[in-house]
Amino acid sequence: MQPTSMTFTAETCNQHSRIIRIGKALDFRNAAEFKSSCQEQVRSGARNFILDFSETGILDSTGLGSIFSLYRQVSPLEGQVVFAAVSRPVQVVVQLTRTYKVFRQFPSVDAAKAALQ
Amino acid sequence: MDTVTHRFRDLNMIVDRVHNLFEQWKDENVFSSPLDEDTLHMLRLAIHEWVANLVQHAEFRDQEPEISINLMPSGARVFCTIEDNSLGFDLDTSLRVREATLESFPERGMGLLMLEACTDHLSYTQTEEGKFRLKFSVSADQDPWLHIPF
Numbered sequence: 001m002q003p004t005s006m007t008f009t010a011e012t013c014n015q016h017s018r019i020i021r022i023g024k025a026l027d028f029r030n031a032a033e034f035k036s037s038c039q040e041q042v043r044s045g046a047r048n049f050i051l052d053f054s055e056t057g058i059l060d061s062t063g064l065g066s067i068f069s070l071y072r073q074v075s076p077l078e079g080q081v082v083f084a085a086v087s088r089p090v091q092v093v094v095q096l097t098r099t100y101k102v103f104r105q106f107p108s109v110d111a112a113k114a115a116l117q
Numbered sequence: 118m119d120t121v122t123h124r125f126r127d128l129n130m131i132v133d134r135v136h137n138l139f140e141q142w143k144d145e146n147v148f149s150s151p152l153d154e155d156t157l158h159m160l161r162l163a164i165h166e167w168v169a170n171l172v173q174h175a176e177f178r179d180q181e182p183e184i185s186i187n188l189m190p191s192g193a194r195v196f197c198t199i200e201d202n203s204l205g206f207d208l209d210t211s212l213r214v215r216e217a218t219l220e221s222f223p224e225r226g227m228g229l230l231m232l233e234a235c236t237d238h239l240s241y242t243q244t245e246e247g248k249f250r251l252k253f254s255v256s257a258d259q260d261p262w263l264h265i266p267f
Contacts, residue, residue, distance in 0.1 A: 027132075028173060028228075057140075060166060061169075066224065093231075097263050098264075098265070102267055
């Protein structure tokens with residue numbers, strides 16, 4: 001299966017906060033990699049995750065499920081998962097699933113960083 | 118845009134090829150009003166979820182996979198047909214089982230439910246030629262909702 005060429009690198013904001021650039025796609029092809037990357041960050045002390053969707057053309061059900069998995073990990077630790085720079089295709093998924101009720105959205109990564117400080 | 122049909126045989130490439138087609142259609146502005154951008158994204162999502170389902174779960178036995186996607190815009194609606202030569206499955210039962218067992222913040226099991234939520238008149242039936250055909254339409258006039266327990 002052709003993998004979506006993507007490595008989910010994390011940018012550190014502070015001791016507990018990370019920015020994850022989602023890139024072109026988060027779907028069934030790379031959701032396991034996303035989950036693994038995030039788990040590594042949680043093990044290193046991260047609790048808050050800013051997901052940068054500025055370049056994302058595909059967020060599917062498996063991708064969304066991996067975000068739910070992250071949320072289930074960090075919420076007992078009083079951590080947060082927030083969405084930044086949500087692209088139109090991602091907004092369609094957010095609207096369809098009403099996940100705006102769970103994940104705060106910010107117009108930019110900088111706005112999300114400011115809110116999580 | 119008139120009716121278009123595209124055929125695919127390589128399951129490793131089909132997802133990228135489908136999305137490349139949507140990008141091409143967007144660049145060429147082939148979908149006209151009243152089909153708005155969000156409706157086209159909904160259509161793209163629906164096709165992606167089904168193709169992802171075929172790639173991950175369909176049984177083709179010894180046959181080379183053959184998947185054809187047909188799109189027919191009609192006013193504020195797009196009719197879509199996706200035919201495959203897999204062994205098929207009972208979509209209706211699968212949907213009801215998934216709906217009944219959906220967990221809070223589910224990690225899996227949402228794909229077919231998302232497909233159902235964002236489409237109308239969804240069906241998956243066997244053709245006279247022994248293939249299987251998914252049919253649905255997507256409309257610009259709706260605000261669909263998949264209820265996920267939070």
